[in-house]
Amino acid sequence: MNTKHSISRRAALKTFGVLGATFTALHSTETHAAEGIALPTRKPTRSGDARKTISEHVFKAPLVDTHEHLIEEKQRFEGATSSRVPCDDWALLFSHYLNSDLLVAGMPQADMNRFLSPKVEPAAKWKLIAPYWPAVKNTGYAQAVRIACRELYGVDDISAATVAKLQAGYEKTRRAGFYRRILCDLARIESCQVNSLTGEAFKESDMPTLLMQDISIVGMFAGPSFKQYAPATGIDVKALSDWHNVINWWFERYAKYAVAVKSQNAYSRDIDYARVPAEKAEPVFAKVLQKEPVSADERKLLEDHLFWYAVEQATRHALPVKLHTGYYAGQNSMPLGRLQHNPSSATDLCRLSPDTQFVFMHIAYPYYEEMLAVAKQWANAHVDMCWSWIISPVAAKDYFKKHLVTVPANKVLPFGGDYIPVEPVLGHATIARRGISQALFELVDEGWLTLNDALELVDMVMHGNARRIFRLAQKTEALKTVEWAKERRL
Numbered sequence: 001m002n003t004k005h006s007i008s009r010r011a012a013l014k015t016f017g018v019l020g021a022t023f024t025a026l027h028s029t030e031t032h033a034a035e036g037i038a039l040p041t042r043k044p045t046r047s048g049d050a051r052k053t054i055s056e057h058v059f060k061a062p063l064v065d066t067h068e069h070l071i072e073e074k075q076r077f078e079g080a081t082s083s084r085v086p087c088d089d090w091a092l093l094f095s096h097y098l099n100s101d102l103l104v105a106g107m108p109q110a111d112m113n114r115f116l117s118p119k120v121e122p123a124a125k126w127k128l129i130a131p132y133w134p135a136v137k138n139t140g141y142a143q144a145v146r147i148a149c150r151e152l153y154g155v156d157d158i159s160a161a162t163v164a165k166l167q168a169g170y171e172k173t174r175r176a177g178f179y180r181r182i183l184c185d186l187a188r189i190e191s192c193q194v195n196s197l198t199g200e201a202f203k204e205s206d207m208p209t210l211l212m213q214d215i216s217i218v219g220m221f222a223g224p225s226f227k228q229y230a231p232a233t234g235i236d237v238k239a240l241s242d243w244h245n246v247i248n249w250w251f252e253r254y255a256k257y258a259v260a261v262k263s264q265n266a267y268s269r270d271i272d273y274a275r276v277p278a279e280k281a282e283p284v285f286a287k288v289l290q291k292e293p294v295s296a297d298e299r300k301l302l303e304d305h306l307f308w309y310a311v312e313q314a315t316r317h318a319l320p321v322k323l324h325t326g327y328y329a330g331q332n333s334m335p336l337g338r339l340q341h342n343p344s345s346a347t348d349l350c351r352l353s354p355d356t357q358f359v360f361m362h363i364a365y366p367y368y369e370e371m372l373a374v375a376k377q378w379a380n381a382h383v384d385m386c387w388s389w390i391i392s393p394v395a396a397k398d399y400f401k402k403h404l405v406t407v408p409a410n411k412v413l414p415f416g417g418d419y420i421p422v423e424p425v426l427g428h429a430t431i432a433r434r435g436i437s438q439a440l441f442e443l444v445d446e447g448w449l450t451l452n453d454a455l456e457l458v459d460m461v462m463h464g465n466a467r468r469i470f471r472l473a474q475k476t477e478a479l480k481t482v483e484w485a486k487e488r489r490l
């Protein structure tokens with residue numbers, strides 16, 4: 001037995017203990033080391049060494065998480081208070097994304113409602129999902145949850161026999177400080193970028209340097225959402241110019257603290273925003289304000305005008321513009337034909353505003369080959385792989401691998417958990433690190449990259465790109481002194 005080799009492997013496993021499962025998947029021999037059994041005496045192949053070296057680098061590197069919907073930690077202690085926290089037990093981990101796989105696998109909506117109800121005993125919930133579990137347990141959505149249950153609660157196999165342990169683990173974990181423990185200590189995430197879904201255009205977080213925030217611009221142009229944006233500004237909106245001032249107010253107040261702006265408007269239409277002058281938008285805006293009916297064409301015209309108004313503000317304040325592209329969350333709703341146009345429309349946006357840094361999210365899954373072409377061609381196009389590792393872990397690995405030998409490597413943002421509950425972020429980050437390691441190793445193994453080439457990329461993709469694109473050092477400095485989090489710092 002090669003003692004030195006064994007020690008280094010054991011040390012690595014200790015260092016990355018929480019991610020042991022991932023290491024296990026990548027190095028079958030480590031299973032035995034983790035269980036305290038001697039490693040085989042076989043000398044590892046050079047390719048095995050490369051795999052291990054790459055994994056170690058990827059698992060050690062701090063990761064910037066460029067997209068989440070995390071609610072504030074304090075909101076989690078308020079229990080089942082909103083649709084964002086439907087229940088306060090182990091089923092919560094299934095409530096964002098995995099519920100969709102269960103419904104698509106045939107689980108009746110009524111059973112899902114009971115499963116996520118705060119009124120049903122946690123112990124009684126397993127039998128509601130049991131019939132569908134074998135069908136969904138291997139999807140990315142489920143794997144993220146399973147890794148979280150294993151690493152946080154010590155539950156390897158979710159079943160009737162382990163539900164009590166699952167619930168006990170949930171309660172023990174969900175305590176003050178659990179966001180930092182899960183995100184920083186276990187997932188080794190340096191900072192997150194949150195697109196708050198709780199109503200505010202910009203969330204004044206209690207953990208401003210960890211839960212960094214996007215300004216949500218979707219309601220500035222879709223609707224527009226007068227109730228969401230106008231009251232805080234004190235502006236009485238009577239004309240389009242007033243609404244422009246409402247938009248200005250949000251940027252003047254928060255652009256310094258925000259990392260980017262975000263829109264998920266692609267859930268209702270394509271991202272084909274045309275440049276429309278204010279004169280053309282004004283009469284439509286007046287109709288909308290008076291709650292008069294407007295045609296689809298008129299609505300598009302107003303949205304297009306206001307989209308660019310908000311994007312110009314973002315650009316003036318050096319904020320990148322994050323746009324949802326591709327796959328839809330939920331089930332039984334997605335019109336794939338509409339999504340298919342996203343990459344082509346993305347190139348139009350890049351052409352129409354060369355000074356704007358666009359971040360196209362979710363690799364426009366399933367049209368990710370097209371997104372490689374977009375990012376390769378346009379200097380102002382960046383691709384964020386947020387959510388993609390759990391939509392399709394193998395496709396995400398494929399995208400990442402292709403990106404590195406097709407598109408400049410400084411244009412990929414490799415991870416965003418995209419979760420409301422914090423627990424599965426750990427699972428998602430683990431899957432992403434595993435996929436990134438695997439893609440790099442395959443490129444080396446297939447002769448496209450040297451081991452050195454691969455290792456040189458690790459810091460750039462894991463955190464370097466995000467730090468640069470979103471100017472995170474500068475934002476962190478600004479966020480360290482914000483008034484709204486003062487109490488927390490005392």
Ligand SMILES: [Zn+2]
Nearest residue numbers: 067068069418
């Ligand atoms: Zn999202």
